[in-house]
Amino acid sequence: MGFLTPWFLAGAAAIGLPVWLHLLKKHKTTPLPFSSLMFFEKRTQSSIKHRRLRYLLLFALRTALILLIVLAFAHPYIEQKLMPMKRSGEVTVLALDNSLSMRAGTRLEDAKTAAKSLVSGLNPGERAQVLAIGQRVQVMSEVTDDHAPLNAAINAIEPSDARSSFGELTRTLRSIQQSLHLPMHAVLYSDMQQSGMPTNFNDLRLNSDIRLDPQPLLKKSEPNFAVENVVAPRRVYDNKKTRVLVTVAGYGTPKASRNVSLILNGRVTETKTAEIPENGRATVEFLSLDVPYGRNKGEVKIDSADPLTADDSFFFSVERGDPRHALFVHDPVTKNLLYFKAALEASGQSAFEIDPVTVDQTVNLNPSKYAFVVLADVGTLPPAFENELRNYIRGGGSVLITLGGNAARRGKVPVTDEHIETSMYAAREGERFQTAAWLDASHPAITKDDRWDGIKFYQAIRIAPGNSRVVVRLADQTPLLVDEQMGDGHILVFASTFDNVANDFPVHNSFVPFIDQTARYLGRLDSGPASVLVGSYEELRDSKETGSAVDVVDPKGERVFSLAEATKVPNIQFTQAGFYDIRRPNGRNELVAVNADRHESDLTPTTQESLSLWQNTANGTSANGEGTTAGQEKPLSLWWYIMLVVLALAVAESLLGNQHLSVDKEAA
């Protein structure tokens, strides 16, 4: 016998009300004028006693009524012994965790052994199925009562680099149960990592016919060191200017020092020592990255001396190349080249090399060999070069055009031949300067730094943007930066100059990031990360490349796709940690470094309370999971029975009270 909500018992204090009403309330008489008292006698005392005695039964009824209501709210229950119910046709689902953390020690082997033991204990006719759970759930076998394929499926489960997801497992169990329409007994063999739990507990909701039976392989947390992250450049143009930043993390670890090695193409180039605080993180910086030309495999490794070695390495890919050339057409009188070149060199990675030419030198120049072209306030271009430029842009090239006095005199924007509406100069009598009033921060040219507030623009050329994308506007709504698409290429028009005369932009903080990002945008320099996570996807081909074969070699050196798949598959999901070599038909080969999700490095197991809650999300499932053979204790609520008694008492009370308090019908 117990109470589900015992705090309601405090309501028993309410019996004070009938006690006060019947026993403690002062007898209060109301003075009432009456014509004559010659027929009355003083017999009050006996009368009150008489009344109290008469109302004693009513008092008892009322007290019992209140006590029973309080009792009903306290939800009393008795433990009822239930005999185990045989669930006919129950299917056993064996779910084995093969995430990265299961590589530690012999966990996966232990899980397989336990699963096989359960399979051997299945009665003839009892059906089962085997699942492998990582980031995605793999169905390893059909629902069958044959032990051989079940054991084979268990043996076929291999350790993976994926992250465990119990939310995904729950969804799969629900869908399997809904398709089978049979009761299910799910046995989960896992290290029950806390990091595998979804953020929303509702994702763990099980159907009422699913009985979850978790078999934790890890009872307590184990210390583990891991290389949590490596920040390295994707492309290197100068070995001296690069650096690699490594973060080493300890999960449940004491204070320790670990050797961190930088390995390039299988050769240890540098080793440093990291002092890792207790259960904390430490960073190590490698100041040079001496890699040969071409695509290189980088790796950072620590000597962790813990059971989980898979997270002791972190892969990254780095490509060494020469800077690409960019054509800079300018008027030598102006200082456009000076500021542009200085800004590009100041941005760190010298990915581009500027080839400056004057307008006259462009006569026989072919722009197609340049990463991008800059037309810095040029007037009239040679028609042949202008045509070449247009073809270059349509073929995917990019041009940055700045507009100043030369362009204003010509009255047209070079290449695009758009009409220049007016040239606005700051005047003493009018606005002394203009500022950038509106910026489209999503544009790649200004996405990193869009603080152009303090820049003063003294001269701006107003053009009609038409259908082009306006990236920056001045305060008087003059378009300052316009991005125009022509064929497959882009024309970026800056309606002022870089000479520190028409504006003070070149001496402003935002100039260097603007030039750096604009150059990368125009030169189509991909600035993606040096590594990706297991489970992420990569586009293999764009819409034009349909039908052409893409060769992908996985970290084990095996081809991922068959010949037929290689011509059709649009993308690839990386399932293993290591280097994927992607060879595209247009020669754009890529080395992708893939790392396991570092959530797996935290080996802290889920608490027993959370597991119980997960089990109890299914109605009627047992919390302890031992109910297969033994009887279960089930609380039987007495609420309804008490409420029935309360109802009967309420009727009796109202009848008795009515009898006592009703108007004297006889007198009426």
Next chain:
Amino acid sequence: MLQRFLDPATLASISGLDLVAKTVVDGFVAGLHRSPDFGFSQEFAEYRAYSEGDDLRHVDWNVFARTDRCFLKRYRGETNSQLLILLDTSASMGYGSHPVTKLDYSRFVAASLCYMANGQRDAAGLIIFDEDVTNYVAPSTRQGQLFRLLHAIEKVETGTHTDFTKPFVHFQNFLHRRGIVVVLSDFYEKPDVIIQTVEPLRHRGNEVILFHVLDPQEIKPKFREPVLLVDMENSTNALEVSPEYARNEYRKRIDSHIEALSSKARGAGMEYFLMNTGRPLDEGLREYLAVRKGRF
């Protein structure tokens, strides 16, 4: 339908006492005409030769046309009947468990009797008393007598306590002619004392009617809880009374009091009538008319 007009609560809503009396009596008389038991009307008695000074309204012009002589038509009721109403205004008469107090009810009855007597050309008079005589209107058939009576009844207010012996000695002095004496009181006194006091009125040949005016709450009191009753005639006298006592013991006592008063009154040759203020007035009037009829 007509009973509705005799209901005390209805009458209480009528402002003028004359209108109350008219409503009661007219309604009552109209009710009588439909009754097969009561054939009361002014009965013809005799013809008398006209003599100088007689009222020409009583001349029978049909006889004059036939005989060329003047005769007066005389009725039996026109003889010497006199109504004297004794109205008790002691403080206890101010009690009422509903909007109409005992005094209000008595005033309605008195006014109705006066109105009725006036209609029958009886000489009606009024004595108002509590522990002493507070007002006296001598019986008369003069013009405006009704309004004098109604005015006196209108002015009635509750006084002090009742003392039968003192004012009833004075009543002897006011009664010069025999007639009907109506006493309206709650008679909170021992029945022997009441009868002894009132009996001398009877000796002069008067018909005495005792209207015992009581509130329903006085006859059958109903209390939900113990109450502290304060005597209206003596506020220092208070008693805490339980509902059980009021329901049982008190009822026995008041019933025996009513019974004793009734039997002793009838034993002394007086009419006794218990008037419950919760009931219509017609029963009281009917009682009066029964006695009045006996006078003819």
